[in-house]
Amino acid sequence: xxxxxxxxxxxxxxxKTNVAIGSAICAACDGKQAVVIQFLKGKKEPxxxxxxxxxxxxxxxxxxxxxxxxxxxxxxxxxxxxxKNGFNYAKKVISTGAxxxxxxxxxxxxxxxxxxxxxxxxxxxxxxxxDVTVIMTGRVLDDGIREMADExxxxxxxxKTNVAIGSAICAACDGKQAVVIQFLKGKKEPxxxxxxxxxxxxxxxxxxxxxxxxxxxxxxxxxxxxxKNGFNYAKKVISTGAxxxxxxxxxxxxxxxxxxxxxxxxxxxxxxxxDVTVIMTGRVLDDGIREMADExxNIASEK
Numbered sequence: 001x002x003x004x005x006x007x008x009x010x011x012x013x014x015x016k017t018n019v020a021i022g023s024a025i026c027a028a029c030d031g032k033q034a035v036v037i038q039f040l041k042g043k044k045e046p047x048x049x050x051x052x053x054x055x056x057x058x059x060x061x062x063x064x065x066x067x068x069x070x071x072x073x074x075x076x077x078x079x080x081x082x083x084k085n086g087f088n089y090a091k092k093v094i095s096t097g098a099x100x101x102x103x104x105x106x107x108x109x110x111x112x113x114x115x116x117x118x119x120x121x122x123x124x125x126x127x128x129x130x131d132v133t134v135i136m137t138g139r140v141l142d143d144g145i146r147e148m149a150d151e152x153x154x155x156x157x158x159x160k161t162n163v164a165i166g167s168a169i170c171a172a173c174d175g176k177q178a179v180v181i182q183f184l185k186g187k188k189e190p191x192x193x194x195x196x197x198x199x200x201x202x203x204x205x206x207x208x209x210x211x212x213x214x215x216x217x218x219x220x221x222x223x224x225x226x227x228k229n230g231f232n233y234a235k236k237v238i239s240t241g242a243x244x245x246x247x248x249x250x251x252x253x254x255x256x257x258x259x260x261x262x263x264x265x266x267x268x269x270x271x272x273x274x275d276v277t278v279i280m281t282g283r284v285l286d287d288g289i290r291e292m293a294d295e296x297x298n299i300a301s302e303k
Contacts, residue, residue, distance in 0.1 A: 004101075004133035005150040006125055008141060010108055015163055015297060016137040019153075020103040022166030023135055027101040028055035029190035035059070036103040037090050039083055039110055040068040046173035051195050061086030068113075083115055087124075094134060095127035101135065108138020111145065118144050152303035160281035163297075164247040167279055171245040172199035179203065180247040181234050183227055183254055184212040205230030212257075227259055231268075238278060239271035245279065252282020255289065262288050 007023075009016045017038075024034035034056045038044075041062065049058045061082045062068075068079055087110070094102050110116040125148055128134055136149075146152060161182075168178035178200045187206045196202070205226045208215055212223055231254070238246050254260040269292055272278055280293075290296060 004128065004131050006128070006148060007133065007135045007151045007153070008108070008145070008149045009135065009137045009153050010139060010141040011154050012139055015167075017105055018166030018170055019163045020105055020135050020137050020166065021169050022162030022164065024056050024101055024103050025052075025165050025169060025192075026162055027133075028052070028192045029188075033097075033100040034103070035093050035097075035100065036105060037061075037086055037093075038105040039086060040106045044173075048169075048172045048199055051199075055192055055195075059086065059089065061089070080115055083110065087116055087120070091124045091127065094124060094132060095129075097129060097132040099131045101133045103135045103137075105137050107136040108140060108142075108145070111142060112138065112140045118142070121145070122148060146303070149303060152301070154302055160283075161249055164249050164279050164281050168200050168245055168247050169196075171277075172196070177241075177244040178247070179237050179241075179244065180249060181205075181230055181237075182249040183230060184250045184257075186210045186212075203230065203233065205233070224259055227254065231260055231264070235268045235271065238268060238276060239273075241273060241276040243275045245277045247279045247281075249281050251280040252284060252286075252289070255286060256282065256284045262286070265289070266292060
């Protein structure tokens, strides 16, 4: 049994929900149950999310069709009752959970608006079994909440793959096609991922069962051929895509290992149609790559 943790993702930038949802998907791939409870975002029930059940369950106790901050005062009072119901449900899920991940999206927002007290949150987290992970997101992190967390991440947080996968899921919820191509991570094909098709398709051109860095020299040469095939497939998907999101997980790693050149990457991105979004992840960002990006998000751990 793995120990759980209390994780917080905060900051003004976008992407916190994506990393939280991505964490839930990755938990399901590992055979865990995941529950995502969203607050303050208005009533949204994308049909695509139903495909993730029962491994990942989404709950939104909002009854309004718009964001909380856009409601008039009377509607806000009604919505506060719904929020309280959602918080009570979260308490029940956490206290009775086992070997699972619970995402509380915009929980920090409830605290910032004084809809939930620090004491109520503390009591809820105190009821958490050791093998339950609770992930909370929001823009503002009060100093009094920091001591309740085991891990705190600012901006996009850790889990670059989680951010990318979460982005793909959110794209599918918006009716877009999403393709995730993974490099350097070894051959993994969790059965759960098949449930996401055809809206989200995963590709892993690795043939080795371990990480690239763990391979012997001969195996690395074989794997490099597989990586080249994957890169060529990514070029085709990007250049022929329309209104879609393409995730290239650990693309920066290929550059860092000199398996792909900057010129090859530049040519690929130059072929991108205007309505195609390309998301690349990795640990090291070379200065020469920065000018190719429209948006760059750093990974920062505070605790």
